[in-house]
Amino acid sequence: MQKVLNMFLYILKFLLLLGSFGITLFVILKMNQRLDKDILSSYAVFLPFILLLLLFIINIVFSQKSVTNNLFYNITCDLVFLVIIVAGLRALFDTNMVLSERYGYGIDFNYFDNFISYLKLMLYGLCIANILFMFHMKENDRKRRIAK
Amino acid sequence: MKKLLIEYAKIFGYTFTGLIFGLAFFLLFINFYHYKEINTKIDFSEKLSAEQQEANQKLEQIKNNLNTYNQYSYTGSENIFDLNNMQIRMNSCVTIFEGEEAQNYFKKTTYSLKDVYDFTMFYQNEIYNNCVIMQLNVFGSDDTVFDVGSLNEIRPFVADTISTLNIPTEYIIKNIENADMYHFSSDNNKTTVFNLNSTSFNKTMQSYQATLDLLVDLSNWYKNMVVGG
Numbered sequence: 001m002q003k004v005l006n007m008f009l010y011i012l013k014f015l016l017l018l019g020s021f022g023i024t025l026f027v028i029l030k031m032n033q034r035l036d037k038d039i040l041s042s043y044a045v046f047l048p049f050i051l052l053l054l055l056f057i058i059n060i061v062f063s064q065k066s067v068t069n070n071l072f073y074n075i076t077c078d079l080v081f082l083v084i085i086v087a088g089l090r091a092l093f094d095t096n097m098v099l100s101e102r103y104g105y106g107i108d109f110n111y112f113d114n115f116i117s118y119l120k121l122m123l124y125g126l127c128i129a130n131i132l133f134m135f136h137m138k139e140n141d142r143k144r145r146i147a148k
Numbered sequence: 149m150k151k152l153l154i155e156y157a158k159i160f161g162y163t164f165t166g167l168i169f170g171l172a173f174f175l176l177f178i179n180f181y182h183y184k185e186i187n188t189k190i191d192f193s194e195k196l197s198a199e200q201q202e203a204n205q206k207l208e209q210i211k212n213n214l215n216t217y218n219q220y221s222y223t224g225s226e227n228i229f230d231l232n233n234m235q236i237r238m239n240s241c242v243t244i245f246e247g248e249e250a251q252n253y254f255k256k257t258t259y260s261l262k263d264v265y266d267f268t269m270f271y272q273n274e275i276y277n278n279c280v281i282m283q284l285n286v287f288g289s290d291d292t293v294f295d296v297g298s299l300n301e302i303r304p305f306v307a308d309t310i311s312t313l314n315i316p317t318e319y320i321i322k323n324i325e326n327a328d329m330y331h332f333s334s335d336n337n338k339t340t341v342f343n344l345n346s347t348s349f350n351k352t353m354q355s356y357q358a359t360l361d362l363l364v365d366l367s368n369w370y371k372n373m374v375v376g377g
Binding site: 072073076082083086087090094095096098099100102110111114118121122125126129132133135136 | 153154157158160161162164165166167168169171172173175176179183186187260261262265324325327328329
């Protein structure tokens, strides 16, 4: 049961990563368009997404089961990406927020801009946690310890 | 040693994940709460009908006062061009107050925070900027073009009243715009959006009525000047 749940959360993690990245990219693109800024000037927002994706790829390539099979880590990843999507959707569609229509763009940039610091904090935190979970005892060492 | 370090890495890994889990959960719930909070609508129907009645009475009084002057039948000593100018200025304010947009705000029964914001913006742009500043400010200004002696007596009163009208609405607009963001709790933002909605509406309505009061006083002064002349 736990294996099935873990597998579900693991796959969902990638889908939500894609969704949260897409929604962030869309809002930031519109934000930069409004400010007449180059998208490259906002690289700092996308850096943690790219880092996290790289770490996920490393996890797959080196089949690091201590990370991929970590249920708590997978739940947290899903939750973080879900929060980013919720914040993005609110910035786009929650018309009850007064600044959403204030400047005629239909997006509450002010709200999303305030959320970016949380976004970075959570994603960098996930990166650090991922790296820390990479360190684990090899199966042989573990068996040797148990035999002793 | 290696085993100890690995154990520590694991502990820190779980600590980080736990902290992020907590933060993410907090953000998810506060977003949900914030969404619900700014969607809250308050029923002002009783208050609005009383306010509308009061506003209509004042508007009626202003119109009656202004209609006492007719340039063709006026036989007083004041400059008729100045009197015409004053009448046109005050009448344009009456048009704003009687306009469809102003009346729509009285027809609404429930107000969300965004409705209060729109009402305050309407007051700021249409009533304060277009009526008070563009039309009535000249009555309180020192470099006025009007050559009417008794204007000097009411000028300080008009200037003082105008200077106090804009302060609450500017603050209300900023305050409601800030309600778009949720913050970690502080003494300053512990008041809920529900209270913000209600107090902002009441304050804007007070400014609305205060502007009408100013217009009533000016029209009374105008009538006395015309009839007296």
